[in-house]
Amino acid sequence: MKAVILFGHGARDARWREPFDRLADLWRAQHPGTPVQLAFLEMMTPSLEDAVSTLRAQGATQITVVPVFFGQGGHLRNDFPVLLEACQAKFPQIALSATNAVGEDLAVLQAIVDFSARAL
Secondary structure (H helix, E strand, O other): OEEEEEEEOOOOOHHHHHHHHHHHHHHHHHOOOOOEEEEEOOOOOOOHHHHHHHHHHOOOOEEEEEEOOOOOOHHHHHHHHHHHHHHHHHOOOOEEEEOOOHHHOHHHHHHHHHHHHHOO
16 A cells, blocks of 8 residues: 655644644545655654554555655755665565655746735
8 A cells, every 4th residue: 555754844833733734634635545644854743753653554565755845955865864764674564765855846836936926
């Protein structure tokens, strides 16, 4: 079974998480047959490892991690690969893969342009 993890940075303010919760809810409404979990790099839970563990318990065998970051900064170039490798080592029966940061996708950038144009 395929599954998705939406991976964010995390923050001290719990309200920062609200758009991520809405994003996961949108995923569930539009893709009810594919489980989704949130995961955070720091300051919030669940961790990437915890999210993988939860999805594994639900029967996932292939998990795609989607970094919900604007760009490939130091966290995604340095910290994230280490976390992903640790998860792969801990859960060898799961095929883990990752996309680029969502902010590097032209459709996401266009959505921001469209949002900005509506604000005029």
